[in-house]
Amino acid sequence: MARTKPCPLCGKAPDALHAPFCSQGCRDRDLLKWLGEGYTIPAGAAEDADNLERGHETGLDSEEKPA
Numbered sequence: 001m002a003r004t005k006p007c008p009l010c011g012k013a014p015d016a017l018h019a020p021f022c023s024q025g026c027r028d029r030d031l032l033k034w035l036g037e038g039y040t041i042p043a044g045a046a047e048d049a050d051n052l053e054r055g056h057e058t059g060l061d062s063e064e065k066p067a
Helices: 024-035 045-054
Strands: none
Touching: none
C-alpha cells in the first residue's frame, strides 16, 4: 500500500479533491503565501552587484566577444 504525504501546511491527511492539501483552506493559504511572496528563492544579489560594479557585464547585449 502506498503512503501518502501529509498536507504541507498542517500535516493532516490530504483530501483527493484538494491534493496535496487537506482542505480548501490550506490550499488557499498556500496560494496567498505565493501571491504575497512568502516563498522566495535565494539569489546571488551581492554577487551580481559586484559584477556590475567591476564592469563584468555579459549577455546578449554586452560588447564582450566570445572566445
